Each structure stands twice: as C-alpha cells, then as structure tokens.
Amino acid sequence: MNEKNPPAIRLRGLEKSYKDLRVLCGIDLDVERGGVFALLGSNGAGKTTLVRILSTLLRADAGTATVNGFDVAGRAARVRESISLTGQFAAVDEILSGRENLVLVARLRHVADPGAVADDLLARFSLTGAGARRASTYSGGMRRRLDIAMSLIGNPPVVFLDEPTTGLDPQARVEVWEAVKGLADNGTTVLLTTQYLEEAEQLADRIAILHEGRIIVDGTLEELKRLLPPAEVEYVEKQPTLEEIFFAVTGGSERGRPARRTAPSEK
Structure with missing residues (x-):
C-alpha cells in the first residue's frame, strides 16, 4: 500500500463493547478510494456502531481507524471535514423548500455562492422541478435524494450512507440507488451499510459481510x-x-x- 495515498478508510483491530455485549471484535478493513463499498449484515451486527466510530460520534475501545488519512480519535476535526453522514431517516427541514434546505446547509458550511451550489445539486439529483416546493410535499425517495444532496455540500471525499433506503418503497429505493451510483461516478468514496442483499448486489464494487462483530468475508461480488x-x-x-x-x-x-x-x- 502506498502510504502517500492511503485508503479512504482503514481499520485495524477495532473493538467496541456495550457493558458485557461485544459488538465489534477486532475489525480489520481497507476501503479504497472511489466507488461503493457495501458493509452487509443483519440487524444488530454492528454496522451502525462502526459508522458512528468512523464519523467520530463514538469512541472505540481498542484498535485504530483512519478516514481520508486522519486518525478518527486523534484528528477528529479533520475527519469531520472529510466526511458526510446520512442516517436511516432523511434529515430535511420539511417547512423549507428543497432549494432552501440546500442553501441553508451551504451557508452553514460557508460555501461560496450557496444559491448556485443549491441549483447544481437540484439538477444533479433530478429535483429542479420540485426545488421551490416544501420538502413536506416530497415523496420518500425525493426526501432521501435531497438528504444525500445536502450531504455533498462542500464536496466531502468520503460519504457514509447508513441504511439509506430503510422504509422506502421499491420505486423510491431505485431512485436512491441511482443517486448513489452518481456519487461513485463522480469519484466519491461511499461506505454503504445495508441489510438488503439486493442493494449491495446492485451498487457495490466491493462487499464485506459483518457477522457477530467480525468481518467474515470481503471481496467483489x-x-x-x-x-x-x-x-x-x-x-x-x-x-x-x-x-x-x-x-x-x-x-x-x-x-x-x-x-x-x-x-x-x-x-
């Protein structure tokens, strides 16, 4: 591995327990830059715990983790600058329009020309026609696409999508899949956690299966x-x-x- 260009994500011996419950039991994993890496596992396998550690929201008990070359424990601020996290439920303000949601986030992140950034993302995620509408009128798939669009403001090199299609109907799920494919096509590294096997099969360049706190397989389909x-x-x-x-x-x-x-x- 060329350490001048480290993997987007690297884990070595990562462990996490909640009292007597061991959730992560020594995870070793490399996620190369670009493309979609799917972390597949049943409910309770530890997928969300792993994402929370990588996004600096939770501390590991042992082991090391780096994101975009930065240690998540020692350089948490640099990690947060490098990532975006989209959880299981769309974090949009339903009172605001789609465009206003994007402009708000762009201003909070001190991005130049927030209006232009918002318009570009609306076009990229096929939401231009709905940009002036309140987000409360959006379908589930549209809200999720808007949520992912908001996560891209500032062009983070690494995006975590934690079960992004939970609760969506099949059509909305396909809409989100297209959005995720677009991220990878633009060079973003996507770590996707999912319990939907077809989702991983459709989207991932590489797949790891997390079972009982361990990565038991890792490879292409x-x-x-x-x-x-x-x-x-x-x-x-x-x-x-x-x-x-x-x-x-x-x-x-x-x-x-x-x-x-x-x-x-x-x-």
Missing part, C-alpha cells in the same frame, strides 16, 4: 460467488445470488446453498 461450489447444470446454470452467499458464510439456513435447477420430465 464475483469473488464472493466463488466461495460456493459451482452451480449444478442440467439445462440452465444458476449462479449463486448474494443472498445465498450471505446465508452460507454466516452459517444460516439451507437458503445458503445454490438451488438445483432441473427441467420438467419429458413425456
């Missing part, structure tokens, strides 16, 4: 597929889905095994 035996082929080859991989590596149910595909018997 194709690399993860190779963890399972080759699909049985009679007439049609069925490649393992990410859901099957997840249950296989976490020791889950038989859903983790590739299904056997056969053709109907010929009469």
Whole structure:
C-alpha cells in the first residue's frame, strides 16, 4: 500500500463493547478510494456502531481507524471535514423548500455562492422541478435524494450512507440507488451499510459481510460467488445470488446453498 495515498478508510483491530455485549471484535478493513463499498449484515451486527466510530460520534475501545488519512480519535476535526453522514431517516427541514434546505446547509458550511451550489445539486439529483416546493410535499425517495444532496455540500471525499433506503418503497429505493451510483461516478468514496442483499448486489464494487462483530468475508461480488461450489447444470446454470452467499458464510439456513435447477420430465 502506498502510504502517500492511503485508503479512504482503514481499520485495524477495532473493538467496541456495550457493558458485557461485544459488538465489534477486532475489525480489520481497507476501503479504497472511489466507488461503493457495501458493509452487509443483519440487524444488530454492528454496522451502525462502526459508522458512528468512523464519523467520530463514538469512541472505540481498542484498535485504530483512519478516514481520508486522519486518525478518527486523534484528528477528529479533520475527519469531520472529510466526511458526510446520512442516517436511516432523511434529515430535511420539511417547512423549507428543497432549494432552501440546500442553501441553508451551504451557508452553514460557508460555501461560496450557496444559491448556485443549491441549483447544481437540484439538477444533479433530478429535483429542479420540485426545488421551490416544501420538502413536506416530497415523496420518500425525493426526501432521501435531497438528504444525500445536502450531504455533498462542500464536496466531502468520503460519504457514509447508513441504511439509506430503510422504509422506502421499491420505486423510491431505485431512485436512491441511482443517486448513489452518481456519487461513485463522480469519484466519491461511499461506505454503504445495508441489510438488503439486493442493494449491495446492485451498487457495490466491493462487499464485506459483518457477522457477530467480525468481518467474515470481503471481496467483489464475483469473488464472493466463488466461495460456493459451482452451480449444478442440467439445462440452465444458476449462479449463486448474494443472498445465498450471505446465508452460507454466516452459517444460516439451507437458503445458503445454490438451488438445483432441473427441467420438467419429458413425456
């Protein structure tokens, strides 16, 4: 690894407990710059705890973590300058219009020409036509897209999206997926936590599975597929889905095994 250009995120031996409950049990992880890195895990796996540590909202018990080359414990202010965090629920002011929300955040961050920044982000996230409307009139997908747009003001190199599609309907989820793809296309490093297997499959360049406080696999989707035996082929080859991989590596149910595909018997 070239330390003059360190990974966007690096974790070594990261641990966190709440009294007797061990949530993170020695996490080692590198997230390269650019693209979408998905952290996949069930509810309670420790995904949000990890994001809170990386965003300086929570202290680890042991180990080290750096974001954009800065130690999260020793240089928290520089880390906060480098990141943006979008949680599970859209943090928009519903009384203000979409454009006013963006202008407000731009002014708080002392960005030059807040109006121009707001207009650019409205266009980028396909919200120009709704920019003058109160955010309270927005659909769930529109609010989430506005929330992500607000998080990009100041051009942070690293963005944390903590289960960004929780509670959204399928159409709104697709809208958010398109927004996330746009972030990666523009060179932003996105750490996405999700419990939706299809979401990780659709968006991520690399995927890590967090299970019982540990990273148990880390790789591209194709690399993860190779963890399972080759699909049985009679007439049609069925490649393992990410859901099957997840249950296989976490020791889950038989859903983790590739299904056997056969053709109907010929009469």
